[in-house]
Amino acid sequence: MNSFQPTEQRLAVTCRRYPAFPREPAVLVRLVKHIYKRVHDDANALLKPWGIGHPEYNILMMMYGTEGYTLNPSQLADAAGEKSANITRLTNQLCDKGLIERTASDEDRRKVTLTLSKAGLAMIEAFLPAVCALLERQTTGLKPAEAAQLERLLKKFLDQLEQD
């Protein structure tokens, strides 16, 4: 018995009341929402001791995963899946905390360059062990083949969502 039961139960009733209602897509969408919230909460709890939240973590990790630890706000928005208005605020916070640095670009003066600072890198390396442990733990229920299959299906799902 899991937390999805009450939701699934109500989708079933909805289908009875409104037969054209497509159960499968609705279930998938709801499951994704439940999983996302749970993952988000877990990450927030784990990161609390470092004084950052999940969105800030995402930004830091996208910079860590970039050659030269440097990218600009719009690339960051794409990579982290945040809207650009959001990036301004989040990167401001990270600047205030001294974890990244913001400089104006020379070649194109509209652009801004964001770079992971020494302190940012140090923090990442400090929390990564705990993050890795959490990620492992979250997927121990899935066999490797299942995880790969899930990845494949989620990508297919996302591709479809991005048609048109």
Next chain:
Amino acid sequence: MNSFQPTEQRLAVTCRRYPAFPREPAVLVRLVKHIYKRVHDDANALLKPWGIGHPEYNILMMMYGTEGYTLNPSQLADAAGEKSANITRLTNQLCDKGLIERTASDEDRRKVTLTLSKAGLAMIEAFLPAVCALLERQTTGLKPAEAAQLERLLKKFLDQLEQD
């Protein structure tokens, strides 16, 4: 080429820099986030003409999927996957719009009873055709067997997240 590329690319670099970083769980978590955001945005856009947002829609649909169109705030929090503090605000909005009604419960006077109003039911039946069309469209990329498999794997994933 899809919107996930920039993210996946950076996870690959992360694995190179920090070999203990578990790629598969990280990819799954990020995919879920991307999909959730996209679904959320689509729903908001579709619902705009009715003057409600995705979270309000979720609440209305959970009530629609309940026998008697009635439940109380904590059941609603479970079903809709919102924290209870949130339910208060959302149901207030829906009350203000006349879509649901709030009454005190008799048997247990701590409880509150929320019921879908006639206007709420009418609105649901007005937007359901468009919602069904959207849901169908979002999953046309998946064959029925794939969708079922995806459902199964997502449930397994969620179950694991809820261990401990």
Next chain:
DNA sequence: TGTAGATAGTACATATGTGTACTAAATCCA
């Protein structure tokens, strides 16, 4: 050149989400 349009980033208002602390009522049990 120089002017129209596109692009990068941000500021600000507003919407949405969450933690904490509180009130009132029910339940437990000595």
Next chain:
DNA sequence: TGGATTTAGTACACATATGTACTATCTACA
């Protein structure tokens, strides 16, 4: 009984997310 504990709901402060409008700069091309 009656006091301690639990539960339901909410209020409020704060955190996070987004739409819109704006500035500055770059690009295209007449």
